[in-house]
Amino acid sequence: MSLLDALVVAAASWHDVEASTIQKCFQHASFVRFEPSLKTGSPTSNPVSVNSPLNEFTNLFERFSNIVRTTGLSVDEYISIDQSIATTEDLSLPEIAASLQQVSPEDEAEVEDDSALTPPVSSKCALKALEQVRACIMQQHDCNSALQQVEILENRILQTAEKSKR
Incomplete structure (x- = not known):
């Protein structure tokens, strides 16, 4: 099951829950007091006031x-x-926008660091690294499943190399 599948199932499950079930759970947890409504006979909530x-x-x-x-x-x-928690003063929306638009020298340095990404690894280097991994795995006992995974990676690298040649 993928993460997307889990989110879809969770959303569908949430929509299947009736409002009365949620009210009963909140009543049981003492978050809200319920009193029957004279008009409908259904419980009405009175949230606990601060x-x-x-x-x-x-x-x-x-x-x-x-x-x-x-x-x-x-x-x-x-x-x-x-x-007792230290907080800042309340800011207006224009003040928040102005603070976000200000760029400090430290922020500019971070942007420059992001641009210096590691260079792409060639297929040849990746295959050499896999050979070293394969040699390490061969020294272990019961290594068949790990060797199969290395072979899958090797095939993926070769496929990517062929696509880049085209």
Whole structure:
């Protein structure tokens, strides 16, 4: 199965999941409280607000801290832990665009380094390298499958060399 096949299967599987299944999973995980709607009889969601009193989260945090073993942290400390992270000031879109358009000498050096790519390896050099690999493999026991792979590589190199001659 290729990566593309896996993505197609995952997308198809996701579309097969009903909204009620997702609601039940979120309710079970205590992310959302559900109350039956008077009009439809189906559950309606009330997302947990960040501004809700923290005592509603205490029991949930205790269960979480037992699982993750976050000892020594209160609910307030755990929730506000990101406030100590250093951040930059809020930038407007024009400021972001201007910062991206500025090119420093270091950036120019990186561009020059990218242009100095390794030269292409000739078919002759590749075949010589395969001969060395083959000699190394022959020294090992039970080397038939590895030798078959070397032969496949050798055939691929020869095919590429023939195409480039045309």
